[in-house]
Amino acid sequence: MLIIWVIVLTSKQLTKISKANLLNDENARGIIFQALLLCAIGVGLYWLIDNTVTNLDNQGKSLGFDFLSSTAGFQISQTFGTWLLDYEVGQSTYWDVYLIGIANTFLVAILGIIAATVIGFTMGIMRLSNNIIFKSFATTYIEVLRNVPILLQLFFWYFAVLRAMPSKREKFELIPDVAGLNITGLYLPAPVPEQGFGVVFLALLFNVPLVFFLRLWAKRKQEQTGQFIPIFWLSAAILILIPTVVYFVMGSPLSWEFPEFKDTGPMLRRGYQSGLGMLVVPEMLAVWFALSLYTAAFIAEIVRAGILAVSKGQTEAASALGLRPNFTLRLVVIPQALRVIIPPLTSQYLNITKNSSLAVAIAYPELVSVFAGTALNQVGKEIEMIFMMMMVYLTFSLLTAAFMNWYNSKVKLIER
């Protein structure tokens, strides 16, 4: 104690003596500080790497990505990814497993993004409604779903709702003979493209640039002459009619494979027959519901804030200029609201993608579950596999961030 006291006193004494600084150049100080910082981080990294190398040596492991070409010996439940890559036990490699994980992650993320956007915009607008039923419903929805962890919601959908579905030998019919649900999943008709469907698809693809150029032309025409050309119905017709016509000309080259349900015959053969129709596994449904309903609550708040951010003066000014309410909304309110909405909306989309990794908790075969879970347990290449897994999310995040920066610079208010 005495020593401490002496040191404190001495330091107080020393502080009283002042002297001019010798090296007062800010740049020099900056350089030295950064050099020290780099040294510290270098030493830290060296320590970590050294430890890792020693530990790996002790466990008799080596670094390397050779394992990617060896075959994976485990079953992955039937999902989009396994269908896409034709997964077969004993044939497919760990690289295939990686790709299946990525495919399943993005499938559920994209479905989640679509559903969350629809629900979120509906709820956000409902919360601003002056109809108290809409308003209170949306408020309750938002507050409840926002304040309960998404993992819990995932468990709720999976263990409490989907486990309560009818057993394997029974069904809960959504559309008689077309779609049904039981504990093994959701059975839907599967589209089977036949000869000539490629042409229909091409027609569909060809229409998109057509409509785009039509819009461009109409816009230019309006800017030059002031004449407004209503192209909405025309573009809708182009988008829907042309492929429909081509479809029938080609002789309806798409048939549907319906799921088949047997409730007669031997007991063990009853229920939905495997391999017929499209099966959506319950894990996927649970992840999809949980992700979209949870994120929709956040999107609703973003939408509400965005709409409120457009001041009333804008609407009034638009009506004063003689714009009809429809145009006021489309040309004045929505573009300004979107400027506020899109950046946080993008980060919510990113959140959906990242949160889809929670599916590992209910064993939906997405990236974390199938690659960092099952495959990691089999191969034991912790460093490489976790690195590969993180890279997927990181790449996607950085790409999204780059898009956001581009968008922000595009819509930024040009100030005087």
Next chain:
Amino acid sequence: MRQTDKSDPRSTSSISSDAYVRETEAPYLPPPPSEVGIKGWLYNNIFQSMSDFSSPAASMRSLLVAMFTVFVFYFFATQLYGLVDFALLSAVWSDADGVKRQACWTVEQGGSLPEGWHGACWPYIFAKTKFILFGAYPLEDLWRVKTTYLVGSLLLVWVLIEPLPYRKLASLLLLVVFPMFATLMLTGGGFGYSQTTVGLYTLLGLALITLRRLGIAGRLTGVFSDLASVSGIAGWTLIFIAAFMAIIGHDFGLTNIDTRDWGGLLITLVVAITAIVASLPLGILLALGRRSQMPIARTLSIVFIEFWRGVPLITVLFMASVMIPLFMPEGVNFDSLLRALIGVTLWQSAYMAEVIRGGLQAIDKGQYEAADAMGLTYWQSMRLVILPQALKHVLPGIVNTVISVFKDTSLVSIVGIFDLLGATQSTLADAAWSSPVQSPTGYLVVASVFFFFCFGMSRYSIYLEKKLDRGH
């Protein structure tokens, strides 16, 4: 009453004889019936959006809105009633006969409840309350957890309620002394760190603080004087660590309780609070680094922040549980809770940094310039001028981050730590209480606890926003 001024010639000349001048005040008319009373309220709040029948299109729209309203009302009402019915009206409240799971079985399943019954099974929750709240923490030592809760919540209330005196002291106690106290109480302490290490840390810390004091007085040459200001922070951190080690190293005669026996709400609170408290200073440093003029420091901060923000928490937890043992020298063994804590803290600090950066950016440039003009060094101007304003500015944002980390703690259950959700989930596997309503009941309880905390914090955040909003 209007009085005609006779003395003013203009008033007589400008108003001709047949001009009408109101002699009495117009009577106050009652507001239109559509604006007041129940009818008015109903019109304004429900029927306004569906009362336009001026054109076919408008009537169509009104009809659609009306139908949608009825649908939403029906859905909302049935859901709410369903919840109340499940949780209260139809619920089984006691298991008087001690038959456990059969108390919540219908006749069909072999119990005594009517067919089609669907309600909460509260006896199951009552039987598992201790596990849901504390996990496998030994019963005879539960007082330690309770004391920690009590002390923590008292300090928190003291800090949050404004009229109370000595709030600065309370926050110091909460942030510095309470973590040591909580660690000691929860783990039991007695880790027996060597006295020399503690002493060495103390001495090093004091030396660094001395360096800083010398720097302030300008007794050091340029380079060192600038570094000295950083060394002050480092010194205090070292002393904090030394004190921490001294306290949890000392044997107070408490039984050691392994973190594997912790569980339930206890883990949720420990992970959330540690992550929040530890990520705040880290976040501040990272935010300052990202805004700094020094290219290397800035790049490193950006890389760090973007890396952690770019990956999902679950991969961070996987990494922490699988890779931290590889990173550590032989013989150093972190238990799984500590690994998860490190992961969550690093991840959270990146988010915290971005929130704080928002605050730093919102500070007027004049503030930075004024601080420079006063001759303050970088760290002084940050500590005395910039950070107090910036942190105050983003306090609601920080509370929102706290809410999200509180919810995200539930993810540790995936790496095998029994937090509130994980503990409840594991009680669902208990066959003694197995029934179809078991999992909905369990999830309802967990959801209510999380809702209680998160909703409470979000209200506090809104209150803060209103309080800090100075209307400009």
